[in-house]
Amino acid sequence: MERQVYERWLFCCLLFGFVFVLMLGELLAGLEYFRSALRYVMLASSWWSIITVTSLALLYFLITLLKTRSRSWQPGFALTPRETARTVLVVLSLWVYAAGFHDHSEPRLFDISHCMSVVVFITGILFGQIIDARIMRAGHDVFSFNRVSILFFLLFLAIASGVHEDFPYKYSEVTRWIGLWTNPNTFGLLMATGLILAFGLAILRTIWRPWLKALFCLIAAGLLGLGLLHSYSRGAWMAFGCGFLYLGCRAAPFAGNSAAGIFRWFRRNGLPVIVVLCSAGLVLFWQLYGAEHPIVRRLLSVGNANDFSWRNRVAAWQGSSVMIADRPLSGFGWGLSTATFNAYYRPAKMEEGGAVQTNDFYMIGSTLGLPALGCFLWFVGLSFKSSRWDDKTPYDWSRAICRAGALVLLIGFWFDGGLFKMATAVPFWILLELGAARDHKTPEVHQISAPAT
Amino acid sequence: MMQPQPSPVDAENNLSGRSPPSPGATRNRNCFCALCVFSRPGGFFLSLVLVFLGALFWAKEQDPFSRKWLTLKTVSVSSFKCVAVLPKPVQRRPVIIFAHGSGGSLMDDGFELRQMAELGLAVVSLEYDQTNEAAFPAAMVAMQQYLARQKWADTNAVAWVGFSLGANRMLDFALQYPTQQPRLLVQLSGAGLDQSTLNFQLATNLHCPILLIHGDQDEIFPVADTKRLASVLQTNGVPVALVIIPGLPHGMEPERGAVFRTIGEYCLSQLSGKKSAWENYHSIAHWQAEAPPFWLFCLPAFAWVAGWLVWWWRKQPQHPKMPFTCGEIILRWVAALLAICALAETAAHLLPPHFAVSERTLSIARKVLVQPKEKADFEALACQPIWNGQKLKTLLDHVELAGYNRSLINWQIDDKIYRDFVLAPVLEPSTNNSHLSTNLNWRRPLWEEFYPRIRHESSPEDAAKIVVRHLRERVTIATLPNPPREVPDIWLKQITDEAGFEIIYVAALRSVGVPSRLDAQNQAEFYDGTKWAAAPSPSVASF
Numbered sequence: 002m003e004r005q006v007y008e009r010w011l012f013c014c015l016l017f018g019f020v021f022v023l024m025l026g027e028l029l030a031g032l033e034y035f036r037s038a039l040r041y042v043m044l045a046s047s048w049w050s051i052i053t054v055t056s057l058a059l060l061y062f063l064i065t066l067l068k069t070r071s072r073s074w075q076p077g078f079a080l081t082p083r084e085t086a087r088t089v090l091v092v093l094s095l096w097v098y099a100a101g102f103h104d105h106s107e108p109r110l111f112d113i114s115h116c117m118s119v120v121v122f123i124t125g126i127l128f129g130q131i132i133d134a135r136i137m138r139a140g141h142d143v144f145s146f147n148r149v150s151i152l153f154f155l156l157f158l159a160i161a162s163g164v165h166e167d168f169p170y171k172y173s174e175v176t177r178w179i180g181l182w183t184n185p186n187t188f189g190l191l192m193a194t195g196l197i198l199a200f201g202l203a204i205l206r207t208i209w210r211p212w213l214k215a216l217f218c219l220i221a222a223g224l225l226g227l228g229l230l231h232s233y234s235r236g237a238w239m240a241f242g243c244g245f246l247y248l249g250c251r252a253a254p255f256a257g258n259s260a261a262g263i264f265r266w267f268r269r270n271g272l273p274v275i276v277v278l279c280s281a282g283l284v285l286f287w288q289l290y291g292a293e294h295p296i297v298r299r300l301l302s303v304g305n306a307n308d309f310s311w312r313n314r315v316a317a318w319q320g321s322s323v324m325i326a327d328r329p330l331s332g333f334g335w336g337l338s339t340a341t342f343n344a345y346y347r348p349a350k351m352e353e354g355g356a357v358q359t360n361d362f363y364m365i366g367s368t369l370g371l372p373a374l375g376c377f378l379w380f381v382g383l384s385f386k387s388s389r390w391d392d393k394t395p396y397d398w399s400r401a402i403c404r405a406g407a408l409v410l411l412i413g414f415w416f417d418g419g420l421f422k423m424a425t426a427v428p429f430w431i432l433l434e435l436g437a438a439r440d441h442k443t444p445e446v447h448q449i450s451a452p453a454t
Numbered sequence: 455m456m457q458p459q460p461s462p463v464d465a466e467n468n469l470s471g472r473s474p475p476s477p478g479a480t481r482n483r484n485c486f487c488a489l490c491v492f493s494r495p496g497g498f499f500l501s502l503v504l505v506f507l508g509a510l511f512w513a514k515e516q517d518p519f520s521r522k523w524l525t526l527k528t529v530s531v532s533s534f535k536c537v538a539v540l541p542k543p544v545q546r547r548p549v550i551i552f553a554h555g556s557g558g559s560l561m562d563d564g565f566e567l568r569q570m571a572e573l574g575l576a577v578v579s580l581e582y583d584q585t586n587e588a589a590f591p592a593a594m595v596a597m598q599q600y601l602a603r604q605k606w607a608d609t610n611a612v613a614w615v616g617f618s619l620g621a622n623r624m625l626d627f628a629l630q631y632p633t634q635q636p637r638l639l640v641q642l643s644g645a646g647l648d649q650s651t652l653n654f655q656l657a658t659n660l661h662c663p664i665l666l667i668h669g670d671q672d673e674i675f676p677v678a679d680t681k682r683l684a685s686v687l688q689t690n691g692v693p694v695a696l697v698i699i700p701g702l703p704h705g706m707e708p709e710r711g712a713v714f715r716t717i718g719e720y721c722l723s724q725l726s727g728k729k730s731a732w733e734n735y736h737s738i739a740h741w742q743a744e745a746p747p748f749w750l751f752c753l754p755a756f757a758w759v760a761g762w763l764v765w766w767w768r769k770q771p772q773h774p775k776m777p778f779t780c781g782e783i784i785l786r787w788v789a790a791l792l793a794i795c796a797l798a799e800t801a802a803h804l805l806p807p808h809f810a811v812s813e814r815t816l817s818i819a820r821k822v823l824v825q826p827k828e829k830a831d832f833e834a835l836a837c838q839p840i841w842n843g844q845k846l847k848t849l850l851d852h853v854e855l856a857g858y859n860r861s862l863i864n865w866q867i868d869d870k871i872y873r874d875f876v877l878a879p880v881l882e883p884s885t886n887n888s889h890l891s892t893n894l895n896w897r898r899p900l901w902e903e904f905y906p907r908i909r910h911e912s913s914p915e916d917a918a919k920i921v922v923r924h925l926r927e928r929v930t931i932a933t934l935p936n937p938p939r940e941v942p943d944i945w946l947k948q949i950t951d952e953a954g955f956e957i958i959y960v961a962a963l964r965s966v967g968v969p970s971r972l973d974a975q976n977q978a979e980f981y982d983g984t985k986w987a988a989a990p991s992p993s994v995a996s997f
Contacts, residue, residue, distance in 0.1 A: 270785055273786045283796035284796050287799045343564070345568070
């Protein structure tokens with residue numbers, strides 16, 4: 002085989018292997034030798050931590066430099082706004098992390114979860130760089146094995162969705178499924194992501210064939226949907242709804258002239274349609290309020306004042322907001338955010354402050370400060386913005402699928418967290434980078450129009 | 455570099471290969487797009503940013519404390535960290551300097567600092583070097599110098615509170631630097647000093663009042679040492695108060711919160727005078743209730759969205775309308791009818807609870823608001839002659855929350871006992887009409903506060919112990935000229951006298967499903983499933 006084909010399959014295997022291993026991250030983190038190795042690297046002494054941080058920073062800049070040079074063959078940096086955002090974000094993270102170690106040398110403040118969070122966060126960004134660099138070299142080719150990877154990813158998720166033990170996560174008397182993971186919200190979020198990817202690939206295969214793969218995707222979607230439903234994770238349900246809406250909006254141009262007619266009609270009658278939908282939703286809400294069915298009850302529990310789950314989250318957001326307002330520029334440093342919240346900012350009525358870890362946006366803000374939060378949002382925003390949608394090719398649709406998947410995870414990070422968990426962070430960074438990929442090869446080679454429907 | 459982005463409309467026109475929409479359709483399309491302000495990413499993100507910033511300012515306003523994170527330098531140029539927790543509004547207040555125990559850190563002090571600061575004291579904690587005893591005096595001197603420069607610190611009213619190792623270090627420092635002694639020294643689980651040295655030094659150096667607090671189950675420093683210390687201090691004419699708390703270990707768990715609140719109360723009454731201490735007391739619950747509402751902080755976001763809509767509307771060219779097709783007219787009629795139905799149903803659910811209880815509102819409640827499983831409780835409560843002037847919401851809250859809580863707790867309650875001593879909102883015995891409650895709206899705040907803490911308990915007795923402990927952490931018992939006696943008032947002001955405490959204690963027990971009442975002596979008692987028994991008393995009432 003040609004070298005390029007070898008490279009492609011090697012990368013595909015690496016990608017899938019990485020995802021596979023890190024999907025099991027929570028299990029891996031439970032292994033003692035892994036924990037002690039990580040502790041050794043991150044906690045042995047402040048010198049080790051500084052060396053680690055410096056190495057990561059150097060590695061990051063090396064990758065950025067190589068990528069930039071390979072693109073332009075010119076000395077110096079020629080970063081796009083998105084790369085600049087990412088650079089600032091990484092440097093901010095590393096700086097605050099190092100500063101945190103310098104200020105607080107007591108190892109007990111830095112337990113394994115704090116180490117994991119920084120490793121996951123920075124590794125995610127670094128891995129994104131590698132994917133980005135690969136996409137720059139491979140152009141559209143990356144999407145062909147990206148789709149293969151997604152198929153394997155779906156297969157893995159579909160199998161994992163069926164694994165559920167009697168774990169003590171219950172909603173009323175109903176057991177919440179957790180699959181291979183330790184938390185139903187993580188499980189639900191992964192199922193929602195998988196479901197969006199499955200739907201997207203099914204549409205892709207319906208348009209561009211072969212249908213057999215579309216059938217596989219639909220079966221996977223069924224299994225994943227079942228898992229999503231039984232996770233009883235409201236954040237994941239909502240994230241799926243938003244992802245589905247996004248995918249629907251992006252699907253319309255691919256559907257040809259009939260879709261254009263529907264869009265025209267919707268533009269003219271959008272307001273009454275929205276009124277009908279909202280009114281029907283409101284009427285249904287009041288009619289079903291107090292219903293006994295667990296899924297309906299769970300769905301409507303966001304309007305239930307007696308539900309401590311969402312009220313604790315809101316109280317935690319409030320406390321985190323005060324933290325951000327108190328230290329808007331630097332934050333409280335890695336690993337100190339949760340402890341500081343519990344000690345100084347937790348409202349008196351909250352019995353325990355675990356809810357503060359469920360919102361990653363507030364977590365970044367209170368840990369690294371508003372500049373880092375702004376930079377993260379800037380970076381994500383640019384990732385969603387940086388493509389043209391004037392081609393109707395499988396590659397564009399692949400990008401749309403990846404973006405929808407990343408959007409699902411992003412919304413899930415607001416309600417349940419996951420940016421600092423390996424199981425959800427890795428798919429997020431990969432999907433974000435793949436969704437943001439731009440065509441670096443000559444476009445005429447890949448102009449494959451969608452068949453008219 | 456990034457390419458310039460086509461607008462979504464242009465892109466979709468290009469993709470579908472159609473011509474731009476006719477002028478007649480433009481106005482209708484605009485109606486939709488104008489409402490979909492969020493379809494424009496820039497506008498969407500700016501409105502989100504404004505809401506987010508509004509939330510930050512609102513949360514800051516709601517927060518009853520101001521925290522200062524400091525790094526102070528000693529004369530030997532070594533530095534140490536401190537945290538000051540100041541109640542709002544930040545003004546001149548009595549100060550407590552707190553030193554934590556061995557193994558403690560600033561991260562562990564937050565709860566204790568807030569417990570004491572709640573009472574209106576400025577509380578400062580320092581991260582002293584626990585391994586170098588000689589460094590402590592320099593840190594304390596630096597701290598006092600810092601406080602002398604602060605406007606919020608009343609340096610004539612300073613108390614030192616030390617726990618364990620911190621208590622020992624503070625006592626050492628007071629002995630070594632007699633001129634720096636505070637107005638009050640509180641030693642919590644301390645007393646690890648050599649007796650012979652102590653005796654000599656105390657005779658000459660110590661002159662500030664001392665409060666010694668010790669648990670009789672202390673496994674680190676025996677309680678006998680503290681008793682001996684108190685005796686020596688008394689012999690030397692030092693004003694000393696000794697409090698031995700039965701059943702508590704060295705760390706004062708599980709009563710730590712109540713102990714620190716009581717220490718704060720003691721310090722405040724000693725530093726500000728017993729009378730004025732409670733006259734100006736402003737609870738944090740009161741502070742939060744007075745804070746401006748969230749919507750006020752969202753006004754910039756609303757204003758921006760409204761301004762954007764107006765600007766966008768004016769920007770659009772005026773075109774004649776295209777006539778609607780039959781289907782479109784039907785769609786609009788359906789939308790209007792459904793909207794009316796939805797609004798009517800929403801109004802039926804949300805408005806009546808805000809009206810006073812009357813035959814009419816009760817009738818609406820029976821039809822719309824009360825779930826079938828709650829009907830019996832509702833009728834039992836509604837027929838009582840206590841609802842004159844009360845809002846329907848209060849009645850509904852009692853029925854709903856008591857029933858919901860009953861389904862959650864791990865013990866069974868007989869129907870009659872439940873209705874008379876859990877569901878009933880009037881707490882005083884019917885014979886004692888002079889103090890009969892008029893404000894019955896207490897169940898929700900108490901349930902939200904106490905239920906999460908007792909949810910794993912399996913008996914009313916265990917739940918009662920937790921309730922009284924947490925209640926004491928939140929409410930001060932003091933002798934007041936006009937103490938609040940209504941439960942919502944007590945909860946809001948977080949202060950009452952002993953009789954008021956018993957009343958709110960009964961309310962708190964009922965809110966979590968423990969049948970309870972006031973006995974003939976107005977003391978709280980609860981039903982343990984077989985008999986009525988005196989409810990557990992707080993371990994620490996006052997010093």
